Amino acid sequence: MPGHTLTLRPSGRSQTFSEGTILADALADMGVMVKTPCGGKGTCGKCRVRASVGTSGPAGTCLSCQARLAADVQVYLDELPQTGGRPYPAPDPAARYAVAVDIGTTTVKVSLVDCTHDRSWDLDVFLNPQRRWGHDVISRIAASADREVSSRMTFQVRQAVFSSIRTAFDAMNMSPLRIEKIVVSGNTTMLYLFLGLDVEPLGRFPFPAATRDFDELTVNQAVADQFGSAVIRALPVHSAFLGADLVGGLAICHGLGFTRGVFFIDLGTNGEIFLLDGAGEVYATSCAMGPALEGMNISWGMTADSGAITRISLERGTLGYSMIGEGEPAGITGTALIDIVAILLEENIIRTDGAFARGLEERVLPYPMRYVLREDIAGIRLWGDITLTQKDIRNVQLAKAAALAAGRLLLKEAACPADRVDHVLIGGAFGEHLEMRHFRALGFLPDFPGAVWHFLGNTSLKAAQKACCNGRFSAEAAALRNRIHEVSLSQHPQFATEFIAGVNFGQGRGSQ
Ligand code: FES
Structure with missing residues (x-):
């Protein structure tokens, strides 16, 4: 060639x-x-x-x-155009700064942490450049069998993180030499790839994670000399499938006082779930949900960048939206995706089995929705060309079926009935503004009668932010990590049955 x-x-x-x-x-x-x-x-x-x-x-x-x-x-x-569309903070000359990074399989988020005043700001969100080697951790592990590809994945994710930090610091007119540390969180595969560790054993039975607590990486080792003497740290992980996003989320929840009777899920391309039973015992598992909630594998999905619709609502027969930046909308994020699917369900435009209702061609739909059929692909057109197709809805169903099956089996394995759960905590990198009513209507999780539901935002990133300012945070998270009973679902005999039972929208078993 x-x-x-x-x-x-x-x-x-x-x-x-x-x-x-x-x-x-x-x-x-x-x-x-x-x-x-x-x-x-x-x-x-x-x-x-x-x-x-x-x-x-x-x-x-x-x-x-x-x-x-x-x-x-x-x-x-x-x-080169600079996208983003979010305002940057004005630097404080007296403050001590660090940077927290959540490296997701699909999306990477970068935030600035002011350790003097214990506050933080989102700086950037972008797609993990490793996506070209596969959408999930299993494909990335398989691709890394080729050592050259593995090094390229490490190089690219580091470059993407460091150049994002550099761009933000340029825009803030602040020297990157002021960064004292960079703390990264993410699942085990993403952290191993970022740190340049061998991920191959993570994909092979019995899936050993040889390193669970990571040494500091100097900027020299990471070839990031523009950051002076900053150190680079990663939060601890539990195992190949329970990463720093879960361990960090556990530590954040404990810090907030959620120590028993708690069900937590971190929604992303991987769903990471833990349960704290009535005695405070910790059970945890994870499941592959696909990248739909992060806006990927969706026809008009996108990350939370300028032009992205982040929320959709329906009022008096008309759809409205919130968008990042100005101008025409360019796509929808995961939170807007949950909104629109819940609205379609509420309005009987889709059925509980996810299929479009019959006769939509003749129905007057809420403005500006229009039923379209193009090259045999059915969809609902929203604004401009932005369309939600039947396949997009199926991808949401697959994500929710995986989360529901994993949640049910975790409760079962922990012998904890759902009515013993007092608090349901949702974390996720897919968006900061989840409409809980819409999320619950789709039935991503078991029904927890009597529980109070809370949306905690991106707990993986919050954990990295905490570790920037609190020198003990990682050790405390590691101590909690050591109490986890892991429930493996990869070979669980009932997973397939639970998955199929959970495909229909709505809570409880099957459609309601
Ligand atoms: S990334 Fe090229 S058009 Fe969106």
Whole structure:
């Protein structure tokens, strides 16, 4: 296959790639992280770069997630768009700063922590660049069998995190040398890949996690010299399938006083769940939910970037939305996805089995919804071209069936009836503004009669933030971690049955 040279301007740095390589991937291999909020579907328009002739599209600006190398090409980096759409804080000259990072399988979140005043701000959210090697941890582990790919995954996620921090600090007019530490959280595979550890054993029975507490990484080791003498730390993990996101969430909940009669789930591409029974014993498990709640595998899904609809509501027959930034909406996030599916269910536009109701062609739907059938794909059009298809709804069902099955089996294995749970705690990297009524209506979790439900936001990131300011937090989290009884669902004989029973929307077994 012929090779083509990609040259970065103005630096002149160049590298050769095989014909047909996606431009955004080639740039990522050169350490240039272009934001791809819709996951490279070509729907959000946020990954535009200016390129000379040489891609599969015309010269000028092109969508780097769609353009493929067809000849030698030059890309002009001084014109890279900065997306994000969120305001940055004004730096305090007297404050001590750290950075907390939640490395999700799908989404990475970066926040600034002011350790002097114990407060934090979101700086950035972007898709994990390792997604090109698979949507879930199992595919990433399989891909890492090739050592070169494994190093590229480590390189790319570090580059993406460090360049995101650098961009934010430039925008705040603050030197990155002020960062004292960078604390990362995430599932075990994501942390191993970030730290450059071998992930291969994590995918092989009995799935040993040889390292559960991590040594500090210096910025020199991480090739991040722009951060002076900052140290890089990772929160402790429990096992291959129970990562720092679960351990951190456990420590956050304990810190909030939730110590018994508690059911917790961290919703993401992996669902991580723990149960604190009436005696305070800790049982935990995890399940694969797919990336739908993070806006991926959804036709018009995207991360919480400018142009993203984050909430949808229905009032007096008309849909309304909240969006990040200005202008026309470019897609929907996981929280908006939960809203719209719950609204469709409430309005009997979809049935409890997830299928579209009959006769929608003739029905007047809440404005501006329109039932569309294009190339045999049924969908509900919302604003502009943004459409929710039958397949998108199926992906939500798969996520919710996995969470419901895992929740039910954890209760069973812990011999804890659902009515002994007083507090249901929801954490998640998929969005900060979950409408609990909509979430509950879809039936992601067992029915907990009498429990109070709380949304805690991104507990994995919050744990990393805590560890930035509190030197004892990691040790306390590790002590709690040592009390976990792990319930493995990968070979559980009832998982498939529970999964199928949980596919229909609504709470309880099957459809209601
Ligand atoms: S990432 Fe290219 S259009 Fe959205």
